[in-house]
Amino acid sequence: MSDAIYLFEVKNFEGDFYYQSNRFYMRPKTEIVDPLIQLKRTESLLSMLLQKIGYNIPINAWVVFINSEFTLYQSPLDLPLIFPTQINRFLKQLDTNTSKVSQKHRALAEKLCSLHVQDNPYKQLPSYEYDQLRKGIACDMCNGLLVLVEGKKCICTKCGHHETVESAVLRSVKEFKLLFPNERVTTNAIFDWCKVVTSKRRINRILSKNYKIVGTHQWAYYE
DNA sequence: CGAGCGAAAAGACACCCGAG
DNA sequence: CTCGGGTGTCTTTTCGCTCG
Numbered sequence: 001m002s003d004a005i006y007l008f009e010v011k012n013f014e015g016d017f018y019y020q021s022n023r024f025y026m027r028p029k030t031e032i033v034d035p036l037i038q039l040k041r042t043e044s045l046l047s048m049l050l051q052k053i054g055y056n057i058p059i060n061a062w063v064v065f066i067n068s069e070f071t072l073y074q075s076p077l078d079l080p081l082i083f084p085t086q087i088n089r090f091l092k093q094l095d096t097n098t099s100k101v102s103q104k105h106r107a108l109a110e111k112l113c114s115l116h117v118q119d120n121p122y123k124q125l126p127s128y129e130y131d132q133l134r135k136g137i138a139c140d141m142c143n144g145l146l147v148l149v150e151g152k153k154c155i156c157t158k159c160g161h162h163e164t165v166e167s168a169v170l171r172s173v174k175e176f177k178l179l180f181p182n183e184r185v186t187t188n189a190i191f192d193w194c195k196v197v198t199s200k201r202r203i204n205r206i207l208s209k210n211y212k213i214v215g216t217h218q219w220a221y222y223e
Numbered sequence: 224c225g226a227g228c229g230a231a232a233a234g235a236c237a238c239c240c241g242a243g
Numbered sequence: 244c245t246c247g248g249g250t251g252t253c254t255t256t257t258c259g260c261t262c263g
Contacts, residue, residue: 151240152249165249187231201251204232217257218230 006094007046007061009039011070018073035063036079053111130180135195137168138175149196169194169206184221185211 016027024034043061050057064082065072075081082090137147139156146157147168154168155161172194173185183189187204197203207213211222 199251200231201233202249205249208232213232217232217259219259220232 003099004058004060005046005050007039007043007059009035009042009061009063011035011063011065012067013065014067014069016071016073019075036081039063039080049115053115055108057108128179130183133179135193137172137194137196140168140171147196149198154196165197165202166206166210169197169203170210173207173211185223186221 013026018025018027022034023031024036025031039061043059047059050059062080062082064087065084066087068084070084072081072083134145136145137154138145139147139159139161140163141161142156142159144156144158147154147163148157149155149165152165154163154165169190173190176183176190176193177185185207187200187207190207191197191200191203194203207222213220213222215221
């Protein structure tokens with residue numbers, strides 16, 4: 001028991017689910033990806049990785065359902081599933097089986113951490129240029145670029161959502177920083193980016209209230 | 224190398240508007 | 244109505260850049 005890796009596929013499914021002929025369904029009758037298939041795949045990948053880096057350790061793989069509103073009907077008894085009502089007992093059981101952490105364990109842990117992939121190589125960002133993008137403030141609720149400024153409020157003409165101008169502008173600043181990490185946040189940049197706020201002085205005051213100014217005059221920017 | 228330019232921050236002040 | 248904070252306008256301040 002002491003020399004095994006416990007692998008958990010944690011699911012936050014909520015609602016009623018059932019197994020039928022080795023397939024996993026959500027009620028009413030929508031087939032969804034069987035977490036056991038996902039678990040098998042992960043287990044197999046981990047097993048191959050361990051072999052590759054020179055470890056031969058058995059893997060104990062489980063699917064854990066953590067949402068207390070989760071129910072699974074017709075669950076076969078022999079599947080590696082842990083239900084919300086079993087988590088506490090499972091953890092206690094684990095506690096009784098603990099072993100000393102040796103240098104070997106630490107080395108493996110460090111090795112695994114060093115192999116951790118920070119940037120998902122499959123992410124594909126579309127290319128974009130500032131000039132191509134529509135300017136304006138996106139609604140916090142529906143994400144439409146249909147927000148108008150009326151007095152001290154920003155109002156979405158599509159869904160009617162209200163927000164203060166300040167928080168709407170600050171959201172836009174965050175977007176701007178995410179999309180253009182190399183561009184400096186300046187009054188003019190945000191004024192142009194938000195578009196619907198008609199006063200530069202207003203943008204300037206919101207920025208100076210919420211960010212630290214660096215530099216002075218026409219060379220100033222906020223961070 | 225230095226004078227002057229220019230752009231934007233920010234202070235001053237009156238005003239507006241909504242909450243209580 | 245009163246109060247206070249946000250807003251628009253006007254103005255001053257200031258410093259890197261440009262050009263001779």
